[in-house]
Amino acid sequence: MPSSPELPTSPDLSAENLALRQQLEELTAHSQTIQTLLVEVNRKLQLSSASIKAAVSSLLTPDFFWDASAQHEFLQTIDDSVNQASELISLVALAFQIETDSLHIHREPQMLQEILAAVLDEITAKHSSDALRLNYPDDGRLVLVDFEYLKIALKLLLEGILPAEPRANPILITALENPSGWLLRMDGIDPQVLEQVIDVVRCVHEILTSIQRMQPDKVLMILLANQLFKLLGIQIELADHKPAMQLVIPAVA
Amino acid sequence: MTTPRILLIGDDPNLLRTLRRNLVGRGYEVAIALDDEEALSILATFKPNLCVLSLDFTLVKVDALSLCSQLRQSTPSPIIVLSAMSSPQNEVRALDAGADDYLALPFGMEEFLARVRSSLRRSTTASTDADSEQQLIMVGDLLIDTEKRLIIRHSEQVHFTPIEYELLLYLVSHRGKVVSHRQLLQAVWGSEYGEEREYLRVFISQIRHKIEQDPLRPTYILTEPGVGYRFHD
Numbered sequence: 001m002p003s004s005p006e007l008p009t010s011p012d013l014s015a016e017n018l019a020l021r022q023q024l025e026e027l028t029a030h031s032q033t034i035q036t037l038l039v040e041v042n043r044k045l046q047l048s049s050a051s052i053k054a055a056v057s058s059l060l061t062p063d064f065f066w067d068a069s070a071q072h073e074f075l076q077t078i079d080d081s082v083n084q085a086s087e088l089i090s091l092v093a094l095a096f097q098i099e100t101d102s103l104h105i106h107r108e109p110q111m112l113q114e115i116l117a118a119v120l121d122e123i124t125a126k127h128s129s130d131a132l133r134l135n136y137p138d139d140g141r142l143v144l145v146d147f148e149y150l151k152i153a154l155k156l157l158l159e160g161i162l163p164a165e166p167r168a169n170p171i172l173i174t175a176l177e178n179p180s181g182w183l184l185r186m187d188g189i190d191p192q193v194l195e196q197v198i199d200v201v202r203c204v205h206e207i208l209t210s211i212q213r214m215q216p217d218k219v220l221m222i223l224l225a226n227q228l229f230k231l232l233g234i235q236i237e238l239a240d241h242k243p244a245m246q247l248v249i250p251a252v253a
Numbered sequence: 254m255t256t257p258r259i260l261l262i263g264d265d266p267n268l269l270r271t272l273r274r275n276l277v278g279r280g281y282e283v284a285i286a287l288d289d290e291e292a293l294s295i296l297a298t299f300k301p302n303l304c305v306l307s308l309d310f311t312l313v314k315v316d317a318l319s320l321c322s323q324l325r326q327s328t329p330s331p332i333i334v335l336s337a338m339s340s341p342q343n344e345v346r347a348l349d350a351g352a353d354d355y356l357a358l359p360f361g362m363e364e365f366l367a368r369v370r371s372s373l374r375r376s377t378t379a380s381t382d383a384d385s386e387q388q389l390i391m392v393g394d395l396l397i398d399t400e401k402r403l404i405i406r407h408s409e410q411v412h413f414t415p416i417e418y419e420l421l422l423y424l425v426s427h428r429g430k431v432v433s434h435r436q437l438l439q440a441v442w443g444s445e446y447g448e449e450r451e452y453l454r455v456f457i458s459q460i461r462h463k464i465e466q467d468p469l470r471p472t473y474i475l476t477e478p479g480v481g482y483r484f485h486d
Contacts, residue, residue, distance in 0.1 A: 054359070077271050
């Protein structure tokens with residue numbers, strides 16, 4: 001006669017119960033955070049749409065003549081607002097994909113340097129060319145990541161931490177090889193922003209406090225970047241010498 | 254007449270830029286405040302005839318409703334609030350906080366400009382009336398001094414906002430008659446209005462709290478269900 005499976009003891013069940021409760025609390029907090037952020041992002045999206053409508057209806061006003069400079073300003077407003085709306089829609093779409101677990105990540109050996117160069121191009125196209133400096137060796141071990149999603153995650157993180165106004169000192173990213181893979185160190189981040197990034201990374205419960213001090217779309221960017229990093233097996237941590245943070249990216253075995 | 258001054262308060266540069274361009278193009282003088290502190294500081298020096306406040310600050314630390322209350326306490330000028338969160342509850346909250354009008358986003362520029370004209374007309378009419386009419390109206394334990402625009406109850410002055418004052422005065426001057434919602438809205442807010450019954454609910458409730466012994470069992474301003482209000486004769 002086969003022996004019956006061993007029944008868990010009472011302390012085992014209590015420990016499991018406690019762990020499950022903690023998981024549930026974390027999931028609930030995470031879900032509330034995402035909801036709050038999405039409501040705020042939605043509000044910003046409506047503001048973009050309102051700006052477009054206001055500018056278009058100004059141009060269409062039949063009883064008022066706008067000179068070339070005013071027309072240009074309205075068109076510039078429409079262009080800016082459309083760009084902003086488009087970015088926010090992408091952000092919401094990515095949040096939806098991550099939350100519904102419908103993201104398809106294909107990890108393949110990639111050159112980290114190529115990904116970093118692509119990120120730099122996209123960031124400097126939008127911000128000042130002095131916003132970001134990259135420092136990496138020409139060669140080194142390959143990393144096992146999804147090119148596109150690592151690029152997106154890095155872009156989101158940098159968009160989240162880059163100030164709206166250009167600063168005298170750029171953010172410096174240094175890629176260093178170490179025994180387990182690569183360290184991507186980021187220096188020159190505003191200490192307050194760095195603190196908030198670490199809040200987001202360490203504990204979802206504290207994110208709502210960060211929203212009071214940061215734009216909600218930026219908090220969402222950092223949160224989504226962190227989730228993408230997790231899916232890619234990449235850790236964000238504070239660097240030994242403050243104020244800086246670093247990403248630990250595993251290399252191909 | 255001097256150029257009307259309008260204070261725009263919000264932090265979305267695209268929307269502010271468009272509103273300012275339209276207002277300046279039509280001869281208004283415009284100042285912009287990007288947060289609460291700036292708004293209160295500009296308010297003191299610029300002395301606007303109208304404030305336009307966006308409730309949708311992207312920085313959550315700015316509490317736009319609280320700012321609306323502070324503006325209300327600091328200026329008698331009308332306040333129009335703009336918000337992407339269009340729901341009756343939000344409208345009521347904004348009106349409770351001292352707003353005179355509520356415009357949901359997105360809106361066409363003609364509608365915005367019509368609301369601006371209407372608000373300015375209302376405040377101009379109010380001050381002109383105050384200059385031209387000189388009379389005291391006594392109703393029950395209320396004394397209305399239309400010259401000074403004062404409401405006195407039990408020998409004490411009761412603070413009324415401009416909209417509350419206009420509403421009460423209109424009802425009192427038609428006392429004994431039923432005034433429809435539409436009639437009241439158009440008389441106080443302007444001819445563009447007529448459907449905004451929640452405005453009346455909020456302001457009538459505020460007036461009742463100021464003049465009635467028991468606001469839940471009013472004896473001055475009576476509700477005519479589905480029709481409007483009547484000031485008891």
